[in-house]
Amino acid sequence: MSACAVCDGALPFFRNQPLMVIGGGDTAVEESTYLTKFGTIVYLVHRRDELRASKIMQQRAFDNDKISIVWDTVLEDAVGDQFVTGARIKNVKTDEVKEVEVAGIFYAIGHTPNTQPFKGQLDMDKTGYLIIKPGTQETNVEGVFAAGDVHDHKYRQAVTAAGAGCAAALEAERWLGDQGIA
Numbered sequence: 001m002s003a004c005a006v007c008d009g010a011l012p013f014f015r016n017q018p019l020m021v022i023g024g025g026d027t028a029v030e031e032s033t034y035l036t037k038f039g040t041i042v043y044l045v046h047r048r049d050e051l052r053a054s055k056i057m058q059q060r061a062f063d064n065d066k067i068s069i070v071w072d073t074v075l076e077d078a079v080g081d082q083f084v085t086g087a088r089i090k091n092v093k094t095d096e097v098k099e100v101e102v103a104g105i106f107y108a109i110g111h112t113p114n115t116q117p118f119k120g121q122l123d124m125d126k127t128g129y130l131i132i133k134p135g136t137q138e139t140n141v142e143g144v145f146a147a148g149d150v151h152d153h154k155y156r157q158a159v160t161a162a163g164a165g166c167a168a169a170l171e172a173e174r175w176l177g178d179q180g181i182a
């Protein structure tokens with residue numbers, strides 16, 4: 001099971017196997033589309049009868065022969081011992097439960113950045129990602145810099161977080177120097 005198709009999708013045990021993505025937003029469609037490069041089929045399991053994804057992303061899913069959308073359905077359980085061999089899914093309208101053979105289950109149900117302690121102090125967007133000044137790691141509070149998954153809703157990768165951390169550290173050091181502190 002994985003929370004990141006870009007991180008794990010290319011692993012050998014997902015290749016030429018049926019895969020499953022849980023979700024219905026842009027991320028779920030993006031992850032499903034990406035996984036079609038590796039899997040034989042990608043079941044996109046969504047709890048409602050329409051996707052929350054933008055129209056253009058929805059069309060991308062509908063046009064892709066390797067994406068099979070399973071409507072009104074939730075994941076009940078993952079099946080398998082050391083590795084996933086299937087998924088137990090339930091139709092929320094009929095209560096029908098069935099088992100589908102898949103080698104991987106990918107969660108794409110959204111991310112919540114861990115920024116609550118800074119609410120009311122640092123500017124953030126409506127989903128909680130900190131807002132930094134473009135081209136810098138500066139927040140709205142002088143001397144406070146942000147780096148990583150707390151501000152990056154686009155890439156959310158270890159290497160981009162580390163790069164932002166490096167930039168934030170350099171900016172912090174420069175700021176301290178400007179204050180005559182370091």
Ligand SMILES: Cc1cc2nc3c(=O)[nH]c(=O)nc-3n(C[C@H](O)[C@H](O)[C@H](O)COP(=O)(O)OP(=O)(O)OC[C@H]3O[C@@H](n4cnc5c(N)ncnc54)[C@H](O)[C@@H]3O)c2cc1C
Pocket residue numbers: 002003004007008114117147148149150156157158159161162
């Ligand atoms: C399941 C999974 C698989 C992933 N696989 C990959 C992958 O293969 N490749 C890849 O590039 N990326 C992967 N990622 C994404 C990657 O892990 C993140 O993008 C990266 O770790 C973000 O780094 P960060 O420093 O911003 O945040 P984090 O790594 O989350 O670090 C935040 C730190 O802050 C600490 N913290 C939180 N609150 C407080 C507090 N109040 N006080 C003090 N400390 C606090 C936490 O304990 C944590 O140590 C994966 C993520 C997940 C969830």
